[in-house]
Amino acid sequence: MKSPVVKRSIVIAGHKTSVSLEDAFWRGLKDIATSRRVTLSDLVGAIDSERQHGNLSSAIRLFVLSHFQTRMNGKGETAQPPRETMLVPPMADSILRAEQ
Numbered sequence: 001m002k003s004p005v006v007k008r009s010i011v012i013a014g015h016k017t018s019v020s021l022e023d024a025f026w027r028g029l030k031d032i033a034t035s036r037r038v039t040l041s042d043l044v045g046a047i048d049s050e051r052q053h054g055n056l057s058s059a060i061r062l063f064v065l066s067h068f069q070t071r072m073n074g075k076g077e078t079a080q081p082p083r084e085t086m087l088v089p090p091m092a093d094s095i096l097r098a099e100q
Contacts, residue, residue, distance in 0.1 A: 004022050004023070005020045005021065005022055006020065006021065006022070006023065006026070007019070007020045008020075008021065008026065010040065010041055010044055011041050012041055012044055012045045012048055013045055017056065019044070019056050019057045019060060020057045021057055021060060021061065025060065025061050025064050028064040028067070028068065029043065029044070029060060029063075029064055032064065032067055044056075044060065047059050047060055047063050
């Protein structure tokens, strides 16, 4: 049986690294980068620079989850998650939004 987790290579700030992510998280990450009009490498770089613990793959999963939770509160309305669950602080997130 094939693992649902796929190892992918990405360049962050000129350094090649790899992350292991399920396809759904990879697609979500790419969708977020596209909607913010930033490169995948720049988005992953921002996630990497803001993470406080855990590995990069876990930080990306939490970021993608937080992104979609922020936009939906079960009624199709924008909702703000509790501050302690946010991976990327509002300041870093607003910088990425400004690039849209």
